[in-house]
Amino acid sequence: MTAVEITLNVNGHDRPVSVPPRMTLVDCLRDMLRMTGTHVGCEHGICGACSVMLDGEPIRSCLMFAVQAEGHKITTVEGLLQSDGSLSDLQDSFWECHALQCGYCTPGMLVASESLLNENPDPTADDIREAISGNLCRCTGYQQIVEAVQMTAKRRREGASNG
């Protein structure tokens, strides 16, 4: 199968890559670009482990071909870190609230949560449950994830009012 030369914009950087047309975006990110923070869970669009942001919206990178992502801005869990490599407030809140156990669904949960907070800076617990309802977690029962997102929202609101 002839490979296709494409350029993907991942976390603000243009990354030229040669992929078979049938390669999914998640396989391209993981196997070609070696960005392994994004995980594969079900490969049929249910579990949300492979969630990345495409132009700010959470999408399933297992349901998209890499070639379809050219020309869009892709954000992965690695792109949520601050520019100096330190944790974002959301990542830090996940740590503070122990919003994970095995850590496998966590990158997808972070992407879904960040997308929510970008749209809604003051979400209710129900809003958060709605936003992460497309991401399955077998460890936590979701509660500490909800608490971590609430903590982040509070931090951001307080940061905004202080600044």
Place this chain on the structure above:
Amino acid sequence: MVDAPATLPNYRYVSRKRRTKEDRRFVSGRGKFVADVDVPGMKHVAVLPSPHPRANIVSIDTSAAEALPGVHYVLTGDELAEGTNGLFHGLDIPNVIWHPLAVGMTRYAGEWVAAVVADSRYIAEDATELIEVDYESLPAAVDSEKMLDEDQPLVHPAHGTNVLFRKTWEWGPVADDFASVPHTVSYRARWGRSSTVPIETFGVVAKWDDVNEIMDVWASIQMPQYQDQIASALRIPMNQVRVHNDVDVGGSYGVKRGIKHTVLVSYLTKNLGFPVRFIEDRLDNMSGGDAHGPDRIFDITMAFDDEGVIKSMKVRALDDVGAYPGRAPLQLGKPITALCGPYRLNSIEYEAISVTSNKTGQVPVRGFGQSPTNFAVETGVERVAKYLGIDRVEVRARNLVRKDEFPWKIPPGSKYDSGDFHAVLAGILETSNWDNLIARRDALRDEGKLAGVGIATCLEPGGGNNIFEYLFNPKLEITTFVESVLIKVEPTGAITAVMCTTTSGQGHETLVSTIAGEELERDPDTIRVVHGDSLEALPTRSPVASRMAIVLGTATSKAARDIKAKMITIAAHDLGVERDQIEYGDGEFSVRGNPASKLTWPEICHIAHKQFHRMPPGHELGLQSYAVQQVPGAGSLPDENNEVPLYPCFSFQAHVPLVEIDPDTGKVKVHDYFIGHDCGTAINPDIVRGMIIGGVAHGIGAALYEKFAYDSDGQLLAGTFVDYLLPSAHEIPPVTDSEHCTPSPMTSLGQKGSGEGGYLGAPAAIASAVNDALAPFDIEINELPIRARDIEAALYEKTK
């Protein structure tokens, strides 16, 4: 989270709110899962599943697959069976042969028949479609109850029957006890075939190095005796197998037992000369991964008096382990350790039956059979209450072991170590505001809705010694299940602890660093915990059976205390006083009554490593200690009455959910969920809380949604997440967790197990709530999962 810190030792780190050691790498996207392991030159495996539940393999033509560019090899079952030994079973069933690929016959739909090795997974999958297999389809054995009949198709013809194990035990005077009380209830409770279904599938990478004669294995594994079984199957010495335990495991809860996957890729790399990787896709995982859970029918009779005090019970448990049993039948054995739940029964009869069928194989699932058993026992307690018209909370209170009765020996021999069950029960009534909850239920009913409040009181045994293996197979004369740790202090004073297994979310690095930090009065954040590979590791039996806080935790205390003792010896010698004159605190060793005469932590480390002239004569250089921990209270085989202690520690939990059922669709909504929980000393409260709530979520799934359903021909009907329903954040309510602490006398800091916690009681509690909601219609459903369509059908029957 610990409700009475004033009554506990004043710990610095233990039981305190502290961030975990592991979470940082996961929120950064820097976990190292097996699919992240990139071994240069590795090739990729895809497998071909059988479409038939039971069929003879007439022929396999691999030529077209082999001819596809990018394909390196196509392996069939005959070749693999020739080159490897069969896989391990817990039972003594020598004629039930298990290989990673089907040999001669396929025994379930989804069983792997051939494996392709190619440059990429994409090409390997293309090639599987080019393999031509000629099958002779045969009728399948599907209905587990029929396996006791002789005329069923045989899953393993050489074994001669589909019954793999059948034995009855009697502990205590069952007949006398039945004769001594006026009432009995008999009932059936059925646990559906579900599993833990982690979001990460199983995966393994193997690399054989024929110069150094070593098999490197990276796997998402949670399994005792993994390296032993790899070596045995491949016919190589165990010291030629190196399992890398620093692979993060993306969830397991018992099921990541990929021995057949591992033997498959290990054989391939050994014969092909390059590294080989196999990562299950979701269909591989659900249909062919041999990772289903218990599928169990309980028939129980309870005998009780006018007051609802249960004296005895007879239990028959029939479990369908699928086509290849592995260790699964032993899941009928572990619950013997808490067979009567937290209740004061005087005798028990237990018949355990394990049958094979043409279904995907079963593996150990969270609690190792305890959650189905708890559900079955709780169903009986509800029956007793209903029969006598006594409140179901009151019936439980009358039967629970009382706090002044510990250690409490149950008929099969286990001793419940400690607890205050009545305090936890009283606590949950208060936390849940029980009367108000009943009022809310009734208000919902007044609005024309169906609503119910549930209750369950259950035990979580922790730290098993695995003597149940011997009860099921006397050839497995095992009386311990060790765990070890090595702690070393570097010349500069930095502390490193080596644990010996993988971790799948339980927070073992936090466990070890917190306890070592507590014992040594050093900041746990500065203590590094590494996962030694299987060649470097001390004896381990892996993180199963809610055992790591108990066994690894106690080992950590012992090793740390030994290091402290060594440092005191060095300080006493150097300062010229007796050992008992040295006081230790906050990293300083000083002479009692003369605090100016002291040595600091780094000074002693420097002496121990580099200053032989200042060391006590004959004292070992360096600062290191290891502890190999026996299961507390274990070590003997069963006595002449087949009584034996199986687990040392028993955590207790009380669950109270409020549910509403849509009368038109049967859909259940869980409104509120309260749990009272006592696991002794919680090492890290956030970790305990997370596992409890996560366990509840897992239990809600098993109670209401999750089932590996089969049709009557043996075809799996749930091979995707569209058919096998995992609960999302919508289905799981906020859970209110109130923690109690009755320290265990069996462990170093009073800790008990907590990893299986919520899962062991939630299915019983949800069933209780649903049946409370259905009680006005005189409907009782004792078969899990209770799906919306089951409720709808039952309501339709009653109201049509």
